[in-house]
Amino acid sequence: MDQFGLLLDGFAGALTPGHLLWALVGVTIGTAVGVLPGIGPALTVALLLPITFRLDPASALILFAGIYYGGMYGGSTTSILLNTPGESASMISALEGNKMARAGRAAAALATAALGSFVAGTIGTVALTFVAPVLSDFATSFGPPEYVALMAVAFVTVSALLGPSLLKGGASLLVGLTIGLIGIDSQTGQPRLVFGIDSLLDGIDVVIVVVALFALSEAFGHLLTGTGHSTIEPLRERAILSKKDFKRSWPSWLRGTALGFPIGSLPAGGAEVPTFLSYSLEKRLTKHPEEFGKGAIEGVAGPEAANNAAAAGVLVPLLTIGLPTSATAAVILTAFQSYGLQPGPQLFSESGPLVWTLIASLYIGNVMLLVLNLPLVRLWAKLLTIPSYAIYAGVLVFATLGAYAAGGTTVDLLILCALGLLGLLMREAGIPVAPAIVGLILGPIAEEQLRRALTLSEGDPSILLSGSITIVLWAVVVLAVLTPLGRAWWRRSRRAKATVTPGSGR
Amino acid sequence: MEQRGSPATAPGAARSRRWTRWVPWAVALLTTGAVVATAPAANSGAGSTAQDVLGGEQLRIMAPAAPGGGWDQTSREMQGALRELVGRSEVYNVAGAGGTIGLSQFVRFGDDPTQLMTTGLIMVGAVKANGSEQSLADTTPLVRLTTDYQAIVVPADSPLRSTADLIEAMRADLPAVSIAGGSAGGVEQILAGLLAKAVGADPAKVSYVAHSGGGEALTTLLSGRSAIGISGVSEIQPQIEAGTVRALAVSSPDRLPTVPDVPTLIEGGLDVELENWRGVAAPKGITDEEEQALEGLLVDMTRTPEWREALERRGWGDATLAGPEFEEFVRSEQERVSQVLDEIGLG
Numbered sequence: 001m002d003q004f005g006l007l008l009d010g011f012a013g014a015l016t017p018g019h020l021l022w023a024l025v026g027v028t029i030g031t032a033v034g035v036l037p038g039i040g041p042a043l044t045v046a047l048l049l050p051i052t053f054r055l056d057p058a059s060a061l062i063l064f065a066g067i068y069y070g071g072m073y074g075g076s077t078t079s080i081l082l083n084t085p086g087e088s089a090s091m092i093s094a095l096e097g098n099k100m101a102r103a104g105r106a107a108a109a110l111a112t113a114a115l116g117s118f119v120a121g122t123i124g125t126v127a128l129t130f131v132a133p134v135l136s137d138f139a140t141s142f143g144p145p146e147y148v149a150l151m152a153v154a155f156v157t158v159s160a161l162l163g164p165s166l167l168k169g170g171a172s173l174l175v176g177l178t179i180g181l182i183g184i185d186s187q188t189g190q191p192r193l194v195f196g197i198d199s200l201l202d203g204i205d206v207v208i209v210v211v212a213l214f215a216l217s218e219a220f221g222h223l224l225t226g227t228g229h230s231t232i233e234p235l236r237e238r239a240i241l242s243k244k245d246f247k248r249s250w251p252s253w254l255r256g257t258a259l260g261f262p263i264g265s266l267p268a269g270g271a272e273v274p275t276f277l278s279y280s281l282e283k284r285l286t287k288h289p290e291e292f293g294k295g296a297i298e299g300v301a302g303p304e305a306a307n308n309a310a311a312a313g314v315l316v317p318l319l320t321i322g323l324p325t326s327a328t329a330a331v332i333l334t335a336f337q338s339y340g341l342q343p344g345p346q347l348f349s350e351s352g353p354l355v356w357t358l359i360a361s362l363y364i365g366n367v368m369l370l371v372l373n374l375p376l377v378r379l380w381a382k383l384l385t386i387p388s389y390a391i392y393a394g395v396l397v398f399a400t401l402g403a404y405a406a407g408g409t410t411v412d413l414l415i416l417c418a419l420g421l422l423g424l425l426m427r428e429a430g431i432p433v434a435p436a437i438v439g440l441i442l443g444p445i446a447e448e449q450l451r452r453a454l455t456l457s458e459g460d461p462s463i464l465l466s467g468s469i470t471i472v473l474w475a476v477v478v479l480a481v482l483t484p485l486g487r488a489w490w491r492r493s494r495r496a497k498a499t500v501t502p503g504s505g506r
Numbered sequence: 507m508e509q510r511g512s513p514a515t516a517p518g519a520a521r522s523r524r525w526t527r528w529v530p531w532a533v534a535l536l537t538t539g540a541v542v543a544t545a546p547a548a549n550s551g552a553g554s555t556a557q558d559v560l561g562g563e564q565l566r567i568m569a570p571a572a573p574g575g576g577w578d579q580t581s582r583e584m585q586g587a588l589r590e591l592v593g594r595s596e597v598y599n600v601a602g603a604g605g606t607i608g609l610s611q612f613v614r615f616g617d618d619p620t621q622l623m624t625t626g627l628i629m630v631g632a633v634k635a636n637g638s639e640q641s642l643a644d645t646t647p648l649v650r651l652t653t654d655y656q657a658i659v660v661p662a663d664s665p666l667r668s669t670a671d672l673i674e675a676m677r678a679d680l681p682a683v684s685i686a687g688g689s690a691g692g693v694e695q696i697l698a699g700l701l702a703k704a705v706g707a708d709p710a711k712v713s714y715v716a717h718s719g720g721g722e723a724l725t726t727l728l729s730g731r732s733a734i735g736i737s738g739v740s741e742i743q744p745q746i747e748a749g750t751v752r753a754l755a756v757s758s759p760d761r762l763p764t765v766p767d768v769p770t771l772i773e774g775g776l777d778v779e780l781e782n783w784r785g786v787a788a789p790k791g792i793t794d795e796e797e798q799a800l801e802g803l804l805v806d807m808t809r810t811p812e813w814r815e816a817l818e819r820r821g822w823g824d825a826t827l828a829g830p831e832f833e834e835f836v837r838s839e840q841e842r843v844s845q846v847l848d849e850i851g852l853g
Binding site: 042043046049139140141142143144145146183184185186187188189190191198199201202267268317321322323324330334409452453455456458463 | 572575578579582599601603604606607610611632635636637681682684689690691713714715716717718719721722724725726728729730731732744745750852
């Protein structure tokens with residue numbers, strides 16, 4: 001295999017002490033910025049770009065790759081421990097992960113997140129190495145109608161996230177959809193729901209909403225009721241990840257990767273959508289449905305793997321067709337160009353050695369992240385022994401710092417506080433906050449793509465069913481709606497049978 | 507907790523504390539020393555008037571867009587090229603709404619000559635399309651720096667092979683020729699409107715599909731769902747070279763050296779020209795002397811080897827224009843853009 005030889009050359013280029021040091025610096029910075037909400041890899045790389053002009057291209061690219069993967073890792077740590085997602089793709093990890101942490105299983109949650117990220121990152125990088133060209137054909141076959149169908153899949157499966165009460169979950173979803181409407185309409189350039197406030201023209205950053213609804217509302221809640229002392233047992237078990245946990249985790253890692261990589265490679269797929277889908281899938285397939293909502297390890301393992309696989313997927317369109325599909329990818333593209341690398345169809349033929357060095361450094365960064373994070377798991381988990389008033393003070397500092405970094409105006413801080421109070425109200429009323437984020441992320445994509453599709457077809461809705469991909473996706477929608485109904489019917493008839501012949505039931 | 511052990515260990519702990527106490531200081535000192543030692547020696551003759559204006563302060567350049575975009579790239583290349591002239595400068599991003607969010611913050615700087623903002627045609631269009639209260643008239647436009655022309659591209663298997671085919675298709679059924687491009691009110695949509703006008707059709711009837719960036723627009727084009735796409739030449743050039751898309755025409759007055767085989771719209775029989783220019787503005791309240799000094803500095807910057815190299819690397823055209831000519835240019839662009847956007851129905 002020709003590519004394999006080239007990859008080995010890449011490793012030879014990347015595995016020098018100097019490059020390894022840059023990889024270490026990169027993953028450390030990346031983990032740190034991933035932990036801080038609002039400061040993402042995009043901003044960090046943009047800030048570092050002028051400095052790195054003095055480095056040789058290979059070192060700089062290795063540094064950026066480390067920051068990129070590190071950012072995806074770091075986000076999950078605060079999600080799990082503090083219920084404060086460092087970036088929006090880690091939101092789902094907070095749902096089960098934070099419940100696990102509260103039940104004294106923080107180490108297991110962090111370990112499954114770290115290992116899952118490693119597995120997904122590695123498989124993603126392998127896939128990037130060998131199937132990138134095939135996948136880029138798949139990715140570019142996605143036009144607006146295909147995205148509409150994909151969003152429909154996401155919306156029907158999202159019911160798993162709505163929580164026990166459909167009405168309350170639906171209300172939360174609507175809150176998110178409404179927040180998603182704020183800002184300039186992409187198709188006509190007209191402002192919506194901005195009330196004359198300039199800072200709202202670009203909409204509200206997802207990270208600010210996530211931090212406000214998750215972290216701030218919780219901190220406010222503690223102000224109202226808390227005694228200020230932690231009731232959390234940091235570590236109940238001796239092993240970081242018990243055999244049983246590992247057994248339950250690995251299929252979820254693989255499923256998460258299988259969802260994350262292809263969707264991440266779609267130009268408008270993003271890293272969030274696969275985490276929603278993965279969570280829904282895990283909830284459906286689990287043998288421990290009673291644990292979901294109370295700290296099921298599959299609910300951390302799957303989405304965490306999905307989000308890291310998506311991070312690798314994003315590099316597919318970037319490297320193969322020169323398409324930056326996220327802010328970070330756009331900045332990395334700038335970095336490539338400043339070293340005379342033109343990502344795109346001829347990238348591999350024109351600047352082969354450097355590309356293979358980059359891909360090799362992705363592998364190295366992944367291993368380094370695992371080495372860096374796994375031994376630290378116990379240390380991180382110890383954070384929870386800090387009294388909760390101190391934890392929440394820290395959360396407030398990070399949250400406001402992050403919001404200010406993301407927007408840079410005091411208006412952002414007011415929005416953060418207002419949304420935090422909204423989150424508090426929702427919490428008091430027993431309304432789950434996760435569906436709001438789902439609505440906020442999916443709503444604008446669905447609306448935008450639907451309107452694009454209808455503009456393309458001059459208003460003819462049949463375009464939504466044209467093409468083989470759309471038909472497959474709509475079939476998944478129908479299946480997703482019908483299976484729960486069918487399963488309920490099957491269970492009922494089975495129960496009826498079980499009463500006839502006792503002992504044959506489960 | 508029992509405190510029994512602490513008196514016994516106290517002297518040892520104190521000694522080690524005395525020693526470790528200096529570690530943070532030493533680190534801080536070393537870091538500062540390293541930073542000072544590696545900082546390039548600022549000022550060297552050229553642009554001394556600009557330095558009087560700055561009065562020892564750093565230039566702060568606002569890129570009114572997210573990291574990675576055209577304004578961000580322009581600002582960061584300026585930062586590099588200005589280093590030899592005025593030492594370090596700072597670049598920061600205020601993203602969103604075609605630059606109008608950045609503009610609304612920038613107009614508050616009053617008369618501070620150390621504040622600059624990158625701007626361009628996209629901001630002129632966004633001001634109009636979003637109904638923003640501020641416009642470039644609330645700033646002091648200093649210089650135009652670069653220009654990037656637009657390319658009209660089709661998927662490789664499209665039946666459209668030339669500008670003549672395009673004109674025919676647009677005349678026959680304008681809404682059926684769907685056009686994928688960047689944000690609403692941006693350069694691509696303005697060009698789409700100008701094209702419709704030039705073929706004698708109603709610009710309001712164009713099926714324009716807006717995207718947040720050129721990359722996203724390209725995927726809609728490659729998926730075969732839209733008939734044509736409009737994109738910046740430097741952005742789409744790799745795809746043209748690779749043959750994934752075919753360029754029908756470019757919006758420049760003459761053929762471009764980067765894509766010499768692609769005819770202009772004028773050659774194809776459409777009297778349309780459009781350039782996506784980018785430039786720099788200062789706050790409204792600066793004095794005439796300050797304005798001249800800053801213009802001089804930026805014109806000097808365009809002559810630095812760093813800037814020439816950046817133009818080459820990014821594929822930007824040199825479009826240096828300063829002083830009253832540039833202000834006149836901005837005024838005429840504002841009129842033209844606002845007329846087109848009114849006709850499209852975005853005004």
